Amino acid sequence: MIICIVNNLLKNTLENNQNQLYFYGYGSTSKHIINQIKNSNLYLTGVIDKNYKSENKKGIRIINLKDANVLKKEYPIIISLHNHYVDLEEIQKDLLELGFESIFSIYEFLNQFPNFQLENNYWYLKDYKYDVKFISSFFKDLESLNNIDKIVNFRTTGIIDAAPKPNLEKVSLINIINSFDNKLNVLDGGAFRGEFLNFLLNSGFKVNQYTAFEPDIKNFKLLEETEFKNISTQLINKGIFNENIDLKFDNLGNTSSKRSDDTEAVASFIKLDTFNFKAKTNLIKLDIEGDELHALEGAKKLIKKNKPILVISTYHKPEHLSDILFFIDSLKLNYKFKLEITEFSTFGVDLYCY
Structure with missing residues (x-):
């Protein structure tokens, strides 16, 4: 059952406490919102963070979690974290x-105060409406259907108790690959430093060919230094797109490197249908910061020829949950679909096509 109610509990709690509140987490999301709070009628009394000592930073009172006993417990506290790694329920x-007494997620805060904006939206867009019926029509298994409800429920309300627990071990993906008899010839889009290959090897799979695309030069250099035992490799310092082109790209040296108009740096991108692979690709993984659909558009011939298992990240843009499904289905290859939540706060939402 999907809950689509955003109540006024946070606003009421603030009004009862003279609009005073705490944040939990002094990271980039918190700092971005703090800059906006300065021009509002809200009063940030302090920021709690277990990784900082209690002190004042640039006019902001930072409180280490161990010192939080002295704080006013009736003030609302906002968990101001927006990333893959944070278990909201554990913090709560x-x-x-x-x-x-009153603990809210950053998404509940943003729902009730629409003038505030996240620095990196990822899947969070206040006014986006999910077509649940359309998305659900592609799935036959109960687990995927339940995951769709959980994703939309949490993303719509932001309520901490609605945050679905991720399957960090990616059990569904392991089961799908286990049903596949051949050695794997892997295309890794957004290879970073070879984490997906390590996942496959640690899960007991045999990899024959590993073809990795990583546009970030810092990440690519570390990928090149990785030792690949008994595996044929092609390591390409390029991104994946629907054409061969050079585009502006942030070389951040982390998992968030992506195309951006706010930089002068440039990276090369390739259309997969123009690439010469050493072996017949039977597994494609794409986690490329929102360019997944573009990459698929440039890989139509490859996918139609080989019908590989597809592992596609769908969280970078909320519309990808439906648009990527529609695109793959339009290829008329009779793919089965499965949806697995693999990271906290519905960041890791992986679509498996097999």
Whole structure:
């Protein structure tokens, strides 16, 4: 059942406490929102963070979690974290044990205060409406259908208790690949430093050919230094797109490197249908910061020829949850679909086509 109700509990709690509140987490999301709070009628009393000592930073009161006992527990506290790695329920549990009474996610805050903006939206767009019926029509298994409800429920409300637990071990993907008899010839789009290959090897799969595309020069140099035992490799310092082209690209040296108009740096991108592979590709993984659909458009011939297993990240843009499904289905290859939540706060939402 999907809950699409955003109540006014946070606003009411703020009004009862003279618009005073705390943040939990002094990271990039928190700092971005703090800059906006300065021009509002809200009063940030402090930021709690277990990784910082208690001190004042640029006029902001930072409180280490160990010192949080002295704070006013009736003030609302916003978990101001927006990333893959944070278990909101675990943080909520810690704060409840300290006596805090009103704990909200950053998404609940943004839902009730629409003038505030995230620095990196990823899947979060306030006014985006998911076509649940359309998305669900592609899936036959109960697990995927339940995951769709959980994703839309959490993304619509932001309520911490609605945050789905991820399957960090990617059990569904392992089961799909296990049903595949041949050695794997892997195309890794957004290879970073070879994490997907390590996942496959650690899961007991045999990889014959590993073809990796990584446009970030810093990441690519580390990828080149990786030792690949008994595996044929092609390592390409390029991104993947629907044409062969040079585009502006942020070489951040981390997992968030992506195309950006706010930089003068440039990276080369390739259309997969023009690439000469050493072996018949039977597994394609794409996690390329929102360019997944562009990459698929440039790989039509490859996919139609080989019908590989597809592992596609769908969280970077909310519309990808439906648009990528529609595109793959339009190829008329009779793919089966499965959806797995693999990271916290519905960041890792992987579509498996097999």
